[in-house]
Amino acid sequence: MAQKDAANGNGATTRPPPTPSPIRFSKFFQANMRILVTGGAGFIGSHLVDKLMENEKNEVIVADNFFTGSKDNLKKWIGHPRFELIRHDVTEPLLVEVDQIYHLACPASPIFYKHNPVKTIKTNVIGTLNMLGLAKRVGARILLTSTSEVYGDPLEHPQTEAYWGNVNPIGVRSCYDEGKRVAETLMFDYHRQHGIEIRIARIFNTYGPRMNIDDGRVVSNFIAQAIRGEALTVQKPGTQTRSFCYVADMVNGLMKLMNGDNTGPINIGNPGEFTMLELAENVKELINPEVTVTMTENTPDDPRQRKPDITKAKEVLDWEPKVVLRDGLVLMEDDFRERLAVPKKTKA
Ligand SMILES: NC(=O)c1ccc[n+]([C@@H]2O[C@H](COP(=O)([O-])OP(=O)(O)OC[C@H]3O[C@@H](n4cnc5c(N)ncnc54)[C@H](O)[C@@H]3O)[C@@H](O)[C@H]2O)c1
Numbered sequence: 001m002a003q004k005d006a007a008n009g010n011g012a013t014t015r016p017p018p019t020p021s022p023i024r025f026s027k028f029f030q031a032n033m034r035i036l037v038t039g040g041a042g043f044i045g046s047h048l049v050d051k052l053m054e055n056e057k058n059e060v061i062v063a064d065n066f067f068t069g070s071k072d073n074l075k076k077w078i079g080h081p082r083f084e085l086i087r088h089d090v091t092e093p094l095l096v097e098v099d100q101i102y103h104l105a106c107p108a109s110p111i112f113y114k115h116n117p118v119k120t121i122k123t124n125v126i127g128t129l130n131m132l133g134l135a136k137r138v139g140a141r142i143l144l145t146s147t148s149e150v151y152g153d154p155l156e157h158p159q160t161e162a163y164w165g166n167v168n169p170i171g172v173r174s175c176y177d178e179g180k181r182v183a184e185t186l187m188f189d190y191h192r193q194h195g196i197e198i199r200i201a202r203i204f205n206t207y208g209p210r211m212n213i214d215d216g217r218v219v220s221n222f223i224a225q226a227i228r229g230e231a232l233t234v235q236k237p238g239t240q241t242r243s244f245c246y247v248a249d250m251v252n253g254l255m256k257l258m259n260g261d262n263t264g265p266i267n268i269g270n271p272g273e274f275t276m277l278e279l280a281e282n283v284k285e286l287i288n289p290e291v292t293v294t295m296t297e298n299t300p301d302d303p304r305q306r307k308p309d310i311t312k313a314k315e316v317l318d319w320e321p322k323v324v325l326r327d328g329l330v331l332m333e334d335d336f337r338e339r340l341a342v343p344k345k346t347k348a
């Protein structure tokens, strides 16, 4: 029971939250909500920025080092009076005046986060410390995009937020898994010690338009392979499972979490669970029935199963995903075909 309470973030704060800028309480000047999105040039971040920019009361600042993200993802906002883009690495302090911080900066694809593992840890630990320091100074609310990888290779299925996980602390994925676990710890310590308003989302594998074509994650790999007419590379054994969430559902969940009352951690993901062989069959059927499926070597510590229990998100956020995998794959196909310049064959 103690485990459940701690996982739900019931640790009491010892201090009142820091005071936000006086402009928040100004009588005559209607200030906009100033929102910082770290990692906003990336896949999820840029979709979040699109949604935040729809609200004319929001001013959005993106801070990104462009390691996996791109200005291209934000091109429609560059030059907009309510939008600012800063080339910045979150491992360095950032001085901006904001009311909310969506802290996404961190490579998400295993290929990229394993590329420079020490940098990945610095991004998760020093980057999160810096953003918490900023939140403390300006009295901002901060949301961390944590991950299903905090559950490691889970021994409980599906995973609830109360599960403490089964993570290898010294493996090749640890820079990310353990990095995010420390980031969660820092969030709760700043909350308890300094009264910072925190929100933690545990995101499950998310897919959709605008993913890097060479991102290396399974959905983008299979879709690009199917469009190019290449074999779909299922890593062994192929029976490992994942739950895939469409990006629009994810953004909706993150915004509800930020603007709600619950600190989290809260699982945000789609509970539909598929083996990688099933995913390959779906992609093949929907996108290119002529491609073959080939079995390839897997990487160390690949989790065997993952499925979110989203009871808490339903209860406290009134959130659940709307887009089923087969619909989401088709939406993503259109975007990938455009970027790969391979139009759909029309039936003769
Ligand atoms: N997409 C998923 O399936 C998934 C699942 C779980 C958690 N998440 C988390 O969500 C967040 C966004 O994921 P994504 O899929 O959009 O990944 P992404 O790689 O497309 O985006 C990450 C962004 O962060 C930037 N970045 C990386 N290191 C940085 C640094 N040190 N300083 C500043 N910017 C930096 C990158 O350039 C990129 O724009 C990440 O924190 C990731 O861990 C994603």
Ligand SMILES: O=c1ccn([C@@H]2O[C@H](COP(=O)(O)OP(=O)(O)O[C@H]3OC[C@@H](O)[C@H](O)[C@H]3O)[C@@H](O)[C@H]2O)c(=O)[nH]1
Pocket: 107, 108, 109, 110, 146, 147, 148, 149, 203, 204, 205, 206, 216, 217, 218, 219, 221, 222, 233, 234, 235, 236, 240, 242, 276, 298, 299, 302, 303
């Ligand atoms: O070409 C491929 C790529 C991957 N895979 C398999 O597909 C499964 C999913 O792999 P992905 O690379 O998409 O990523 P994972 O689900 O392991 O991690 C993902 O979800 C949790 C997030 O925190 C991570 O940031 C995200 O990358 C793995 O079992 C992997 O072995 C293939 O079968 N073929």
